[in-house]
Amino acid sequence: MKKILAMMMALVLTMSLCAFSAAEGADISGLTVTTPGGAPALALAAMAAENPGQYTTVAADTIAAAFAGKEADFIIAPLNAGAKLYKAGKSTYKLAAVVSWGNxxxxxxxxxxxxxxxxxxxxxxxxxxxxxxxxxxxxxxxxxxxxxxxxxxxxxxxxxxxxxxxxxxxxxxxxxxxxxxxxxxxxxxxxxxxxxxxxxxGMEGYTQAALFVKAETAESNPEAVAAFLAQAEEACGKCTTDVAAVAEAAVALEILPNAKVAAAAIPGCAIRFVKAAEAKEQVEKTAQIDLSQFGGEVPADDFYYGAE
Structure with missing residues (x-):
């Protein structure tokens, strides 16, 4: 019995490692991101600076058109905007992570x-x-x-x-x-x-800006999505652990005019990566402040990527 249990545990561990390796090694070079300029763009600035061709910056007031156009695999946008469009059936983008908590x-x-x-x-x-x-x-x-x-x-x-x-x-x-x-x-x-x-x-910020993933991309290429999100989490982390590098990236991408302003401003942007399922309670608390901004009710469970 002990041998059987040991073999089963080894099999589970092997499968987990294989899945992790597949996600880590997945090709994300074909994935595209649309983001408004300014503070939201800082979340993935470290990634965007390495592969700027994958990123498109748009005016904040055109972000609804980006959801409707369904061209990008990922969109950074106000969380409530994405939730409202999803509820109205005007978007297939699911919440992948909250990346900004109030600036x-x-x-x-x-x-x-x-x-x-x-x-x-x-x-x-x-x-x-x-x-x-x-x-x-x-x-x-x-x-x-x-x-x-x-x-x-x-x-x-x-x-x-x-x-x-x-x-x-x-x-x-x-x-x-x-x-x-x-x-x-x-x-x-x-x-x-x-x-x-x-x-x-008692809220530690509110769910301000988020990273959304197109449902079709998540379904057709889950390994690449997992790999992208892992790198996105690392990029957001650099907004705390390596502010100077993010500041340099922000200047290179013309998000901010100079590194001095960027380095001083980034800590106040409250950027941190929290996966959708883990952020659900905070999303609902933010929605309760003004439900009209979320389409009249808290987002449905299927809005959260990875929570099914």
Whole structure:
């Protein structure tokens, strides 16, 4: 009996090693990735710099078209956008991993800006009716902070411009725009929205940007997908363990203008790779902040790649 058990264990181990080797040795050179520019692109910058021909950068407001076009094997996009399109039947892309956990900050030209400074103040956000705005407003409300007025501009670069031009403005901006602003004006200080969110709910960030895999690619070439995701996890890890290398890659890919800004901004982008199945609870917690941003309900189980 012991011999039989030993043989069975050896067989299982051999099969596992073979599967791992197959995944590690799979050819991923034909796989393509579409990503918006800016912070989301930093997640795989270390990979993209080695094989730039596999990566296409698009404007953030065209990412829905990338899902509909089904040309790329992988897409980096706001998680809620991918979930909403999948629920509506407009996308076959499944969530492979969460790669960005919140890069938002509240900033002003003021030494040591504090959360209580926002009470009764005018606050300018970017991206009205987006999950980012919903997270900010939720974090403020749950911490008992009540601005007198909330207004909106289009994007983080717009609130960055206001931050630099108006000494009285209090704005929500994002990395790397915040770091670039600080390098132009050393009076600027900021509050991490993630810190406010953790104080309010215990959440360590929120599921902001994600890596999606096309279902057809996952079905037809699972070994290559597994190999790609293993390398993607390593690339995300470098955003913590080798910031200088990622900064150099970001400059080479024209994601950011210079290595100094990149190196200072990357830590605030909260990039870490968490597989879909392991991130499910956090996805649902983020969705509960504003279900309308996820199509009215939390994503179905089949949205999560590898969780079947």
């Amino acid at each position: 938002l900050f509240i900033a002003a030209q003021k030494e040591e800006l504090k959360a209580e400074d926002l009470n009764g103040a005018n606050l300018t956000l970017f991206g009205e009716n987006t999950i980012n705005a919903s997270v900010v407003l939720y974090a403020l409300k749950e911490n008992g902070i009540e601005p007198a007025e909330v207004t909106y501009l289009a994007g983080a670069s717009d609130t960055q411009s206001l931050l630099l031009s108006d000494a009285e403005a209090i704005v929500v901006t994002a990395e790397p725009a915040l770091t670039a602003a600080k390098m132009k004006n050393d009076k600027i200080s900021a509050i991490s929205v993630n810190e406010l969110l953790q104080q309010a709910s």
